[in-house]
Amino acid sequence: MGVRGRAKTARGEKAKGFLWAAAVALAALGAAWAPVHGQEAEGLRPAVVVSGETSHQPTVRIKDIARFDGVRDNQLYGMGLVIGLEGTGDGRGSQANVQMVANMLERFGITVDRNSLRLRNVAAVVVTADLPAFARPGDRIDVTVSSIGDARSLQGGFLLQTPLQAADGQVYAVAQGPVSIGGFNVRGGGTQVQRNHAAVGIVPGGAIVERFVPTTVVHDGYMTLLLTHPDFTTAARVADVINRVFTPGTAQALDRSAIRLQLPPAFRDRPVEFMAAVEELPVTPDAVAKVVINERTGTIVMGHRARIASVAVAHGGLRVRVETQPLVALPPSEDEDEAGPVMVEQTTVQVEEEPARVVVLESGASVEDVVQALNAIGATPRDIIAILQAMKAAGALYAQLEIL
Numbered sequence: 356m357g358v359r360g361r362a363k364t365a366r367g368e369k370a371k372g373f374l375w376a377a378a379v380a381l382a383a384l385g386a387a388w389a390p391v392h393g394q395e396a397e398g399l400r401p402a403v404v405v406s407g408e409t410s411h412q413p414t415v416r417i418k419d420i421a422r423f424d425g426v427r428d429n430q431l432y433g434m435g436l437v438i439g440l441e442g443t444g445d446g447r448g449s450q451a452n453v454q455m456v457a458n459m460l461e462r463f464g465i466t467v468d469r470n471s472l473r474l475r476n477v478a479a480v481v482v483t484a485d486l487p488a489f490a491r492p493g494d495r496i497d498v499t500v501s502s503i504g505d506a507r508s509l510q511g512g513f514l515l516q517t518p519l520q521a522a523d524g525q526v527y528a529v530a531q532g533p534v535s536i537g538g539f540n541v542r543g544g545g546t547q548v549q550r551n552h553a554a555v556g557i558v559p560g561g562a563i564v565e566r567f568v569p570t571t572v573v574h575d576g577y578m579t580l581l582l583t584h585p586d587f588t589t590a591a592r593v594a595d596v597i598n599r600v601f602t603p604g605t606a607q608a609l610d611r612s613a614i615r616l617q618l619p620p621a622f623r624d625r626p627v628e629f630m631a632a633v634e635e636l637p638v639t640p641d642a643v644a645k646v647v648i649n650e651r652t653g654t655i656v657m658g659h660r661a662r663i664a665s666v667a668v669a670h671g672g673l674r675v676r677v678e679t680q681p682l683v684a685l686p687p688s689e690d691e692d693e694a695g696p697v698m699v700e701q702t703t704v705q706v707e708e709e710p711a712r713v714v715v716l717e718s719g720a721s722v723e724d725v726v727q728a729l730n731a732i733g734a735t736p737r738d739i740i741a742i743l744q745a746m747k748a749a750g751a752l753y754a755q756l757e758i759l
Contacts, residue, residue, distance in 0.1 A: 414637045416636070417580070417633060417637075420583050420640050422580075422581055423572050424579035425488075426570065428488065429485070430484075430485060430486075430521070431520060431527055432481065432483050433518050434480070434503075435479075435480055435500075436455055437500060437514050437515075437534055439511060440476045440512045443508040443509075443510065444475050444477045444478040445477065445478050446505050447473075449503075449506075457469045459515075478502050479502070479504050480500045480501060482514065482519060483499050484496050484497065484519055486521070486568065488568070488570050490567070492565055492567060495562065495563055495564070497561065498562045499555065500557065501554065502554040502555070508554065509556045510534075510553055516529060516531040517530045517531065526565060528562040530558060530561050532561035572630070573626050576617060579609075579615055580593065581612055581613055585610075586642065589638070589642075590610070590611055590612065592640070594606040597616065597636065602619055604617065605617055643660070644658050644662065645661070645754055646743060646752070646757070648743065648759065649758075651759075653736040655736060655739055655743070657726075660754070661752070662721065662754070663720050663725060663746060663753065664753070666749065668742055744756065
């Protein structure tokens with residue numbers, strides 16, 4: 356091949372490289388300007404990929420860490436009767452069931468002597484439920500039934516019709532149905548076998564909603580997003596993600612828990628679609644460094660952001676064991692016939708101290724480093740709790756220490 360042929364081949368290779376680079380650039384540009392949901396709409400900007408996800412702090416949807424102001428449950432409560440129990444209802448020490456049964460019979464035109472009623476198959480209960488937002492009349496919700504007397508078990512019982520009211524005194528649902536306790540309580544022959552708590556049960560779908568609770572989410576074109584775990588960094592990130600996807604100024608972080616949203620012009624008449632689009636946006640939440648300790652169970656939960664300063668930890672164990680052993684002794688006596696064995700107790704005290712083991716933790720050590728170092732010196736969960744409390748007292752633990 357001559358010089359002219361080689362030059363022509365080189366120019367061809369350069370042209371191919373240029374075309375390949377141009378194709379990649381055009382593909383990247385097209386992906387960057389791809390509109391949300393594949394459609395152009397007024398008030399929308401191209402979607403962006405939210406970066407910042409780490410192995411410790413994943414990216415989640417906004418709907419998993421926040422809710423819209425006004426969308427909340429309402430608590431309901433009422434008092435009722437559970438009937439059909441097999442002798443496990445309220446005893447003589449409880450008069451609530453007797454009074455309630457007598458009142459119910461009077462409403463049916465039956466007059467009885469309350470003092471003569473002995474109702475071991477009836478239990479007085481408190482019925483509670485949570486009324487979800489936007490629940491419509493006719494919808495069913497679960498209710499919880501709890502005994503307020505001395506009933507041993509609600510197994511096999513049936514909840515009579517019980518009105519459920521809210522804090523305003525209005526009835527919003529009516530509950531009725533068979534009670535499920537998920538356990539049992541059996542007595543016989545002086546023995547008792549119990550599984551789970553038999554004095555509390557549920558009625559799945561046992562309440563029918565009778566009244567709608569008005570809920571307002573949009574106020575003059577604005578709505579508020581509330582974080583489940585308030586945090587300034589997370590609030591700022593949520594507002595930034597929403598402003599990147601929609602028009603700038605759509606979201607404004609008011610404080611560490613509230614983000615105010617303004618309906619874009621494209622969604623003035625479609626607030627539900629706007630709320631759904633906001634809930635699906637990805638964001639990386641932030642959290643403060645925290646160490647949670649449960650001394651009753653010996654459980655320790657440490658966040659990945661917990662850090663410690665340079666500190667030396669010495670761990671040693673001291674065991675004191677006291678033993679008492681019976682001994683038979685023959686006391687000295689002038690009369691050998693009267694001398695007899697005497698029972699005495701000998702007490703011994705043993706003290707064992709394990710040699711203290713020292714571990715040095717460098718400044719900025721992570722949770723993994725702390726756990727590995729404390730496990731290396733043989734520290735138990737109880738020991739780790741004491742060590743972490745001592746670190747916090749010494750100012751070497753840079754995290755909130757929460758004790759349950």
